[in-house]
Amino acid sequence: VPVPEASGERLRRQLAFIDEIDRLKRVLRRNVVSDRSRRENSAEHSWHLALMVLCLAEHAAEPVDLGRAMAMALVHDLVEIDAGDTFVHASYDEHEKLERESAAAERIFGLLPGDQALELRELWLDFERGQSPESKLVRMVDRLQPVLLHRATDGVVWQEHGVRRSQVERRVGEIEQDAPALWPLVQHILAEAVARGQLKDE
Amino acid sequence: VPVPEASGERLRRQLAFIDEIDRLKRVLRRNVVSDRSRRENSAEHSWHLALMVLCLAEHAAEPVDLGRAMAMALVHDLVEIDAGDTFVHASYDEHEKLERESAAAERIFGLLPGDQALELRELWLDFERGQSPESKLVRMVDRLQPVLLHRATDGVVWQEHGVRRSQVERRVGEIEQDAPALWPLVQHILAEAVARGQLKDE
Numbered sequence: 372v373p374v375p376e377a378s379g380e381r382l383r384r385q386l387a388f389i390d391e392i393d394r395l396k397r398v399l400r401r402n403v404v405s406d407r408s409r410r411e412n413s414a415e416h417s418w419h420l421a422l423m424v425l426c427l428a429e430h431a432a433e434p435v436d437l438g439r440a441m442a443m444a445l446v447h448d449l450v451e452i453d454a455g456d457t458f459v460h461a462s463y464d465e466h467e468k469l470e471r472e473s474a475a476a477e478r479i480f481g482l483l484p485g486d487q488a489l490e491l492r493e494l495w496l497d498f499e500r501g502q503s504p505e506s507k508l509v510r511m512v513d514r515l516q517p518v519l520l521h522r523a524t525d526g527v528v529w530q531e532h533g534v535r536r537s538q539v540e541r542r543v544g545e546i547e548q549d550a551p552a553l554w555p556l557v558q559h560i561l562a563e564a565v566a567r568g569q570l571k572d573e
Numbered sequence: 574v575p576v577p578e579a580s581g582e583r584l585r586r587q588l589a590f591i592d593e594i595d596r597l598k599r600v601l602r603r604n605v606v607s608d609r610s611r612r613e614n615s616a617e618h619s620w621h622l623a624l625m626v627l628c629l630a631e632h633a634a635e636p637v638d639l640g641r642a643m644a645m646a647l648v649h650d651l652v653e654i655d656a657g658d659t660f661v662h663a664s665y666d667e668h669e670k671l672e673r674e675s676a677a678a679e680r681i682f683g684l685l686p687g688d689q690a691l692e693l694r695e696l697w698l699d700f701e702r703g704q705s706p707e708s709k710l711v712r713m714v715d716r717l718q719p720v721l722l723h724r725a726t727d728g729v730v731w732q733e734h735g736v737r738r739s740q741v742e743r744r745v746g747e748i749e750q751d752a753p754a755l756w757p758l759v760q761h762i763l764a765e766a767v768a769r770g771q772l773k774d775e
Contacts, residue, residue, distance in 0.1 A: 382758065385628045389718075390725055392624060393607040396617045405595040415598045418620035422594060422647050426587045426689060438640025441647070445624050487628060516591075523592055556584065 381484050388482040391452070398451045401458045401532070405523045413448040413456060416516065420444040423512040430552045431511070433504040439494070440505040446491050447498045447509060450475035460538050472499075507549040514543040515553065522560050526569025535571040536561055583686050590684040593654070600653045603660045603734070607725045615650040615658060618718065622646040625714040632752045633713070635706040641696070642707040648693050649700045649711060652677035662740050674701075709751040716745040717755065724762050728771025737773040738763055 395414040404411050421444040428435055448456075453475035457463055480492040498506045518539070521529055529539075539561060547554045564570040597616040606613050623646040630637055650658075655677035659665055682694040700708045720741070723731055731741075741763060749756045766772040 382632070382754065386721065386758075389621075389625055389628060389721060390607070393621065393722070393725070396606045396613070397608065397610070404598045405592070406599060408599070411598070412617065414617040414620045415614065418597075418616045418623070418647065419591075419595065421620070421623060421643070423591055425644055425647070425693075426591060426685065430584070438643065441623070441640065441643050442627055445620065445627070445643070483628065491627075519588065519591060520595070523595070552584065556588075 384482060384484045385487070388479075391479065391482055392449060394452045395449060398448070398456055400456050400517075402517045402520050402528050403524055405520065407524050407527060411520070413451050417445055417448050419516055420447070420509065420512050423516060424508060427512060427515075427550070427553070428508060430550045431504065431508045432549055432551065433507070435504045435508050440508050442491075443494045443498050443505055443509045444512070446494055447513065449479050450495065452479055458532075459542050460532060460534050469499075501545075507545070511546050511549045511553070514546060515557065518543060518557060518560055521569075522564070526564050526567070529564065529570050530568075533571060535573065536565055537573075539570065586684060586686045587689070590681075593681065593684055594651060596654045597651060600650070600658055602658050602719075604719045604722050604730050605726055607722065609726050609729060613722070615653050619647055619650050621718055622649070622711065622714050625718060626710060629714060629717075629752070629755075630710060632754045633706065633710045634751055634753065635709070637706045637710050642710050644693075645696045645700050645707055645711045646714070648696055649715065651681050652697065654681055660734075661744050662734060662736050671701075703747075709747070713748050713751045713755070716748060717759070720745060720759060720762055723771075724766070728766050728769070731766065731772050732770075735773060737775065738767055739775075741772065 392414075395417070396412050398413040399410040400413060400416060402411050403409065404415075421441045424440045424444050425437065428437055428440065450472040454468070454471040457468055476492050476495055480488045480495070482488070483491065497503050498509055501507060501510050521527075528534075543557055546557055561570060565572040594616075597619070598614050600615040601612040602615060602618060604613050605611065606617075623643045626642045626646050627639065630639055630642065652674040656670070656673040659670055678694050678697055682690045682697070684690070685693065699705050700711055703709060703712050723729075730736075745759055748759055763772060767774045
C-alpha cells in the first residue's frame with residue numbers, strides 16, 4: 372500500500388524503512404528467551420542490548436556518547452533481514468559474510484532519505500569495525516547478553532550444540548579490555564557452567 | 574543463579590534488572606507482526622518505536638533530546654511485565670490500570686541501583702504524563718506504529734475485534750498536534766481501511 376503522494380518523498384521513504392524493518396522480528400537467533408519457550412529474535416535482542424547500554428555504560432573503559440551507542444544497538448543487526456543470523460560458534464566464511472551484510476546494508480538503509488541512510492549505515496559500519504568507544508560498548512553488551520541468557524537457561528543451547536568453553540572465551544574475550552569491571556563476572560559464569568556440565572572444558 | 578560477591582552490589586543490581594526485563598519478550602500485544610504469523614510482543618514493539626523515534630524526530634512539533642526519547646521508548650512498556658498489556662480499544666478502569674502500573678514501576682525499576690532506578694522511573698512517568706517534547710514524540714510513534722502494522726496486514730486485527738474508525742481516531746488524535754506533518758497520512762490510512770471494509774465507519 373503506497374503512502375499518499377501528498378506526504379512527500381521524504382516521509383514516504385521513512386515509512387518504507389519503518390515497514391521493512393518489521394522483518395527483523397522474524398530473524399531467529401540460536402539462544403532461547405528466559406523461559407526457554409522459543410528462540411529469541413534479533414529485534415527483541417537489539418532492544419535488550421540498547422537497554423543494557425543504558426545500564427552498563429559506566430563500566431566502559433572509555434567515555435561514550437550514550438545516544439549514539441543506543442542507536443547503534445538498535446541498528447546493528449538490521450542487515451540480518453537479508454543476510455540472516457550467523458551462529459557465532461559455527462564455521463563460516465568471514466569474507467562471504469561481510470559481502471552479504473554490506474549488500475544488505477546498502478539495500479535496507481538505502482530505503483531511507485539520503486542523509487539518514489548515510490547516518491545509519493555509518494553507525495552499522497562503526498559497529499562492525501569496533502574501534503570507537505560506542506562500538507566497543509555495544510560489542511561488549513552484544514557478547515555479554517547471550518552469556519547471561521545461557522546462564523539463565525542452564526546452558527541448554529550450549530549443551531545442545533556441544534559448545535566448548537574456549538569457543539565462548541574467544542567470542543567474549545574483548546570484554547576484558549573494553550569493560551574490565553565485568554570480566555571477573557564473565558569468568559565466573561563460564562567456570563560455573565563448566566562445573567555444572569553445561570559447557571565443555573578441554 | 575546469584576552473581577559472584579566480588580562483582581559488587583551495584584553490578585549485581587544492574588544484572589538483576591537486565592535478567593528480569595527479558596520477560597517483556599513474553600508480553601503479547603493484540604496486533605500481529607507483518608507476516609501475520611504471530612502476535613507482536615512488547616519488547617520488539619519497543620525496539621521498533623525507538624528506531625521510529627530516530628527516523629521521525631524531525632516531524633515533532635517541538636525540538637527533542639533524541640537520546641532521552643530513545644531511552645523512553647525502550648522503557649515505556651516495562652511495567653507490562655507485571656501489569657500486562659491493556660488492549661487500547663477494550664474498556665478498562667483507568668485508575669486501576671495506573672495503580673497496577675505504578676506498583677510495577679516501583680518493583681521493576683527498583684531492581685536497579687538507586688540513581689538508575691530513579692532516572693528510569695522518571696522517564697516512564699514522563700511518558701505517562703505526556704507533557705515533555707520527548708514524551709510527545711514517543712507517544713506519537715506509539716500510536717502510529719500499530720496503525721502502520723494494521724495497514725501492512727490488511728487490518729486483520731481491526732476486523733477481528735470489530736474496531737470503529739472513531740475509536741482509532743480517539744486513540745491517535747494527539748498526532749494532529751504533536752506531529753502535524755504526519756496527520757494527513759494517518760487520515761489517509763484510516764479512510765482507506767474504511768473504504769476496504771477493514772475498519773467500521775459509524
